[in-house]
Amino acid sequence: MSEHIVSKKLYFVIFGALMALTALTVFAANIDLGSEKLNTVVALTIAVTKAVLVVLYFMHVRYSSRLTWVVVAGGFLWLAIMIGLTMSDYLTRGFLTYPR
Amino acid sequence: MAHAETLDAHDHTTTTQHASSNLAHHFDNLEQQREAGSLGMWLFLVTEIMFFGGLFTGYIIYRMQHPQAFAIASSTLNWKLGALNTVVLIVSSLTMALAVYFAQMGNRRSQIIFLVVTMLLGATFLVVKAFEYADKFEHHHFPGLNFQWNEAVPAGVSTHHIQMFYWIYFAMTGLHALHMIIGIGAMLFLIFYAYRGRYTPEYHAPVELTGLYWHFVDIVWIFLFPLLYLLGAHLTHGGGGGH
Numbered sequence: 356m357s358e359h360i361v362s363k364k365l366y367f368v369i370f371g372a373l374m375a376l377t378a379l380t381v382f383a384a385n386i387d388l389g390s391e392k393l394n395t396v397v398a399l400t401i402a403v404t405k406a407v408l409v410v411l412y413f414m415h416v417r418y419s420s421r422l423t424w425v426v427v428a429g430g431f432l433w434l435a436i437m438i439g440l441t442m443s444d445y446l447t448r449g450f451l452t453y454p455r
Numbered sequence: 456m457a458h459a460e461t462l463d464a465h466d467h468t469t470t471t472q473h474a475s476s477n478l479a480h481h482f483d484n485l486e487q488q489r490e491a492g493s494l495g496m497w498l499f500l501v502t503e504i505m506f507f508g509g510l511f512t513g514y515i516i517y518r519m520q521h522p523q524a525f526a527i528a529s530s531t532l533n534w535k536l537g538a539l540n541t542v543v544l545i546v547s548s549l550t551m552a553l554a555v556y557f558a559q560m561g562n563r564r565s566q567i568i569f570l571v572v573t574m575l576l577g578a579t580f581l582v583v584k585a586f587e588y589a590d591k592f593e594h595h596h597f598p599g600l601n602f603q604w605n606e607a608v609p610a611g612v613s614t615h616h617i618q619m620f621y622w623i624y625f626a627m628t629g630l631h632a633l634h635m636i637i638g639i640g641a642m643l644f645l646i647f648y649a650y651r652g653r654y655t656p657e658y659h660a661p662v663e664l665t666g667l668y669w670h671f672v673d674i675v676w677i678f679l680f681p682l683l684y685l686l687g688a689h690l691t692h693g694g695g696g697g698h
Contacts, residue, residue: 358489360559361552370549377541381534384685391522398681406674413552413670415493415663423494430501434508441512445519 359418369412376405477658485657496664500671507675510627514682517619523609524616530687531596532624536587537684540580541676547576548673554645555666558659563649566662570646573669577639584632591621598622624683631679634672641665 380401388394411417416427482488518525554569588597595603598621604614645662648654654662 358486358559360556363553363556366549366552366556370545373545373548374542377538377545380681380685381538381688384534384681384688391526395686398685402678402681405677409548409670409674409677413548413673414667419493420490422490423497426494426497426501430497430504433501434504437505437508438512438515441516445516 359415361412361415361418365412369408372408373405376401477655489660489663492660492664493667496667500667503671507627507630510623510630511678511682514623514627517616517623518686521612521616521619524612525620526687527608527612528617528620528624528687529683529685531594532684532687533587533590534684534688536583537680540583541680543576543580543583544673544676547573547580548670550576551666551669555659555662558649558654558662559656561656563652563654566654567646567649570642570649570662574639574642574646577635577642581632581635584628588625591625596621598625627679627683631672631675634675638665638669638672641668 380398383397383401384394388397410427416423478485478488482491550569550573554566554573557563557565557569591597595601598618602618602621604617608614608617642665645665648661
């Protein structure tokens, strides 16, 4: 298994997609989608899509070994655990009412 | 193939242009060495994900608690400059990817050209950022003792929470800018060694790994831009801060 070389053409395609998504996120942010939450969800969905494109193609993870896949996925898994567990605290503080 | 035998590699301790001299003695072949290097870089980047992740977690918590204050503070950022910098960084990611591509192809000249272009784009980003920072200092929006907020705020919004947004803004963009400065520094070394013909299609790990680092810095910005700049954009309806 030798090093996979991504073609120049594919780099330009990914670049085009990243630019289009940047334009889309700016466009979406400047219109009020009705709620702050919806604006945020749209912005983050676009950002995650862009990040995935960069990781898979610019950072060659798509063509990397399984071990690299595990490490990369593990990194994002731990990030999700950090944010998820923190939020499970902050978001549930109002669930219980108790005498102060 | 230029793959050297393990025993053979022990004899080469100097950095000659000989292909096998690039193989460290504890690796079986160049392929294994390349894999290990890239895996190690990714392990480092995972620690970076957690490092910036902590700051993003802080951002989420404070924004959840003070959504209005964050939107008001965010609307003073110039999203047009933020968008410009996003474009600059994405182009620099492309040129970095092309620098790696030409290193893989063994095209020294194009490799150096694209490294220089990437560096210049990185510098452009920092210059734009410096102008943004200067504007914030001028308006006393830098958090601390000299922080001032002279505009009216809606009932229930505290200027302390507006200041909190600026803390997060300066901490996150500041650390991001520091990463870019380090990246530009790494590229100076790459250009020097590329000029001396150090990198070949068989051995160009430093170019590949600096590329990984640079793309990671790009990814951080991909999240910072919408979260910091675009959050309040629809409030000003394209006004774009900078007042």
